Amino acid sequence: MALVQLIHIAHARSGDKGDTSNIGLIARESKFYPILVREVTAERVKAHFEELCHGTVERYEIPNLEALNFLLNESLDGGGTMSLRSDPQGKTYSTALLRMEVQVPDDLL
Amino acid sequence: MIRIANGQGFWGDSLEAPIEQLRRGPLDYLTLDYLAEITMSILQKQKLRDPAMGYAHDFVQMIARGLDVIVGNNVKVIANAGGVNPEGCRQAVLNVLRKAGKHGVKVGVVAGDNLMDSLDSLIERGIELRHMETGEELATVRSRVMSANVYLGAEPVARALGMGSHITITGRCTDTGIALAPMVHEFDWKMDDWDRLAAGIIAGHSIECGAQSTGGNSFIHWPDVPDLADVGYPIVEVETDGSFVFTKHEGTGGRVTVAGVKEQLVYEMGNPREYITPDCIADFTTIHLADAGDNRVRFSGIQGRPATPFYKVSISYSNGYKAIGSMLYAWPNAFEKAQAADRILRQRLDRLGLQFDKIHTEYLGAGAAHGLKLAGKPLGDIPEVVLRVGVRSQNKHAVERFTKEIAPLALNGPPTASGLGAGRPKVEEIVAYWPALIPKTAVEATVSVEAS
Numbered sequence: 001m002a003l004v005q006l007i008h009i010a011h012a013r014s015g016d017k018g019d020t021s022n023i024g025l026i027a028r029e030s031k032f033y034p035i036l037v038r039e040v041t042a043e044r045v046k047a048h049f050e051e052l053c054h055g056t057v058e059r060y061e062i063p064n065l066e067a068l069n070f071l072l073n074e075s076l077d078g079g080g081t082m083s084l085r086s087d088p089q090g091k092t093y094s095t096a097l098l099r100m101e102v103q104v105p106d107d108l109l
Numbered sequence: 110m111i112r113i114a115n116g117q118g119f120w121g122d123s124l125e126a127p128i129e130q131l132r133r134g135p136l137d138y139l140t141l142d143y144l145a146e147i148t149m150s151i152l153q154k155q156k157l158r159d160p161a162m163g164y165a166h167d168f169v170q171m172i173a174r175g176l177d178v179i180v181g182n183n184v185k186v187i188a189n190a191g192g193v194n195p196e197g198c199r200q201a202v203l204n205v206l207r208k209a210g211k212h213g214v215k216v217g218v219v220a221g222d223n224l225m226d227s228l229d230s231l232i233e234r235g236i237e238l239r240h241m242e243t244g245e246e247l248a249t250v251r252s253r254v255m256s257a258n259v260y261l262g263a264e265p266v267a268r269a270l271g272m273g274s275h276i277t278i279t280g281r282c283t284d285t286g287i288a289l290a291p292m293v294h295e296f297d298w299k300m301d302d303w304d305r306l307a308a309g310i311i312a313g314h315s316i317e318c319g320a321q322s323t324g325g326n327s328f329i330h331w332p333d334v335p336d337l338a339d340v341g342y343p344i345v346e347v348e349t350d351g352s353f354v355f356t357k358h359e360g361t362g363g364r365v366t367v368a369g370v371k372e373q374l375v376y377e378m379g380n381p382r383e384y385i386t387p388d389c390i391a392d393f394t395t396i397h398l399a400d401a402g403d404n405r406v407r408f409s410g411i412q413g414r415p416a417t418p419f420y421k422v423s424i425s426y427s428n429g430y431k432a433i434g435s436m437l438y439a440w441p442n443a444f445e446k447a448q449a450a451d452r453i454l455r456q457r458l459d460r461l462g463l464q465f466d467k468i469h470t471e472y473l474g475a476g477a478a479h480g481l482k483l484a485g486k487p488l489g490d491i492p493e494v495v496l497r498v499g500v501r502s503q504n505k506h507a508v509e510r511f512t513k514e515i516a517p518l519a520l521n522g523p524p525t526a527s528g529l530g531a532g533r534p535k536v537e538e539i540v541a542y543w544p545a546l547i548p549k550t551a552v553e554a555t556v557s558v559e560a561s
Contacts, residue, residue, distance in 0.1 A: 011329040011368065015377035018242065018542060024375020026368070028329070051480040062381045062394055065371050069378050077469065081147050081540050084431060084469035084499030092478040094328065099483050 004104045010036060012094035019079040021053070021090035023097050026067040031108050033066040039102035045070050048100050052093070070097070111295050113288055113312070114344045117141035117188075118319025120148055120165060126319065126342045127171050131178040134358035136344070138291045139179075141188040142284045142317060143168060149256040149281065150425040150540045152192035153225070163194030164278075169201045172276065173209070179276070180211050187266060187287045191278040193256065195220050198278050199559065206561035214561045217274025219265045221554040222281040224257040224422065224547075231551065238422060238545040247545065253426040255540060259547060260421045262387030263309070264300055265554035266290035272558045281423060285386055288313030288345070296349045300388070307391035307413025308351030310384065314391075315355050315373055315408070316343040322355070322373035324363030329372070336362025352409040354401055365404040387421075387549075390414040419546040428541035429466065430508040433499040434515035434534040435473075437527045440492050444475050446523035447496040453522050454498060457514055463507040471497045501539065508536050 006012075006025070009032040014023040025040060027033040042059040049057070055073030062069060076090050077083040087093075114136045116127030120143045130139055143165035156163030168190030172179070179186055191198045195218045206214050224231065228251070231238065238247035238257075247254070258281035267290040269277045279287065289309035292298060298305045315322055322343050324334040341361025347353040356365055374393060378384070381393040390413060397410035438446040451470045458468070471477035473495035476484040487494075500511045512533045519526045 011372065013326075013328060013372040013376050017377060017379065018544065022375075022378055024372070024378060026371050026375065028368075048483070051482045060381050062375070064394055064396055065374060065398070067371060067375055069375055069381055071379065077467075078541075080542065082428070082431075082501070084433060084467060084501055086471055086473065086497060087478055096479040096483050099479070 001103045002106055002109060003101050004109065005098065006040070006100045006102060007098040009104060010098065012098055014090050014094035016076055016079065016089040019074055019076050021072040021075045021093050023070045023072065023093055024067055025070065025097060026065065030066055033063070035102060035104055035108070036068055037061060040068060040100065042070070044100070045072070045097065048097065049075065052096070110346050110348055111137040111291060112344055112346050113138040113140060113291055113316070115140050115142070115288070115316035115319055115342055117143060118317065118321060119145055120167070122319050124167065124171070128174055129361070130342050130358070131175045131184060133341070133361060136184050138185045138187060140287045140316070141168065141171070141186070141190065142287070143188060143190045144192065144281060146423060146542050147425065147540055149193060149258055149423065152194070153256040156193050161197050164192040164198035165190035168198065169205060172202050173205045176205070176209050176211060180214060185270065185275055185277070185291065187277045187279070187290060189279045189282045189287060191218065191220070191280045193223055193225070193280065195278045195280050202276060202278065203559065203561045212561055215273045215275045215558050216561065217269035217272060217277040217556065217558045219261065219269055219277065219279040219282060219554060219556055221265070221552060222259045222261050222279070224259060228254065228257055231547070236547060236551055238424065238547065241544040241546060247424065247543065250426045250543065253428065255425045255427055257422060257424040259552050260387060260423060261554050262286040263289035263293050264388070265556050267293040268556045269558060270294035272556065274558050283386055284317035285310045285313030286388060288316060289388060292347055301415070303389050303413035303415055304411065305351040306389040308353070308408070308411040309347070310386050310388060310391045310413070311393070311396060311408065311411055312345045312347055312353050315370060316345055318373060318376060319343070320363060321376070322370060323357045323365055324369060327369050327372060329368045334364050338362060351411060352407065355406045355408060356404055365406055367398050367400055367406055370398060370406050385417060387416060389416050418549055420549055420552055422545045422547050424543035424545060425540045426543055428539045429501060429503040430505045430536055431499060431501045431539050432508045432512045432534045432536050433497065434512060435495050435497040436515060436518055438494050438496060438523065439525045439527070441490055443491055443494040444472060444487050446525065447472050447494045450496050450518050450522045450526065451498060454514060454518060458511060461510060463510055464504060465500045465502045465507060467501045469499045473497055505536065512536060
């Protein structure tokens, strides 16, 4: 096992709906999708974003796209027009997630 | 097969994109999105000042520039450029057509989305328009409502196309519905053919954000995306069975890949099995993607489920004021100086007795985007930091007073400070967003067509 930053095995895009940020996390290769499913749980994402996300985190699996979708509730300071943040729509949260480190079997790397 | 293009991902997107879409290759339909959630309230304000305003002027300019191809090559145009005054937008477009000597071109309007004048009667009839997340009744903010619009779907747009509309202008209509409408019209899809409708919705979602699906804002291998300066905007080639190929015009920059398309598919997604639109519920877990050659990705297998009996309503209301100010601090000890300036500023605001709902501080260049926990403390003595402080309050005076406390920091705070931009920060009225549902039976979408 090796500790690997998600950016090496996944890519991502984030968007917003009101005060909720969504992050789509996509495996770079098929062999990495089961790693994402196993390692990147809603609980871990909530802990990872503790400074930014004040609500719950929901996770959805999209196996056909080899992707996970995360909804981070209460994470945009009220959302779009209310927000005082320089990133009111959480567009940079995609790469914030890619900072996470996960365990990957050596033979997959 | 029909070719449907997107030439505008949001209001403020490239003015050249729709013109290039028309110029660089064959199209049957050009769709354009001009409305963000906040846009309707801005347009409503414009219309209050001048009843002839309240729509997207950029669209009228675009029609003027693209007219020869639109009419000459019979490219149909559909845009939600009507804002809160689709009829005003139509008259402006008809004027452009007549001035150019293009007579007999049919311009359609889809309306009925604007609930501003019927809000009170709806509430009286027991339609409470409760906030979808908090459950509160609209009555609690009724006096501060600035705009209220239903998100209409593809059906009335397809009706306009059936009436021969060449240029179709809608008010609030879903981006996906604008793309689905030509398929419903051309292929005679029934409005309960859920799988095909879902395929059309997903085709619409794949193109609705402009170049974000053809190499722009694309995370994976971004430095290798060729010629973004001339990036091609997205096009779908849709078959009558609902399968489609996602592509862009030949010879344009950017890149279409399966990985890039996936990035767009997950954008602004909720539950992937339940992508709710006025037309159907699309299931993103049924999409089958395949590489179909150079800059081509094939979509197939898409399934959908029946639409809900509700439309979504987008309501905006006035909710206080905000202002954001900033100051640049340079080496040495840039971060420490910016932090000291923030402490001093907050002490002064406190002494002035000003009340804010929130004071928010960021240090651009030192963890503003991801936070210090994820980004880590700045390593070493970094070259510069921008202190950025925002305040929010229901009290306009407090926000105005705040804007006068930033500039003095240049002389009466920590050293090597430099103001960014010109003058004091601007006080902005906060337009907040209130999503609600309304029974479809309470809304009547209207369609009319007028020739130049």
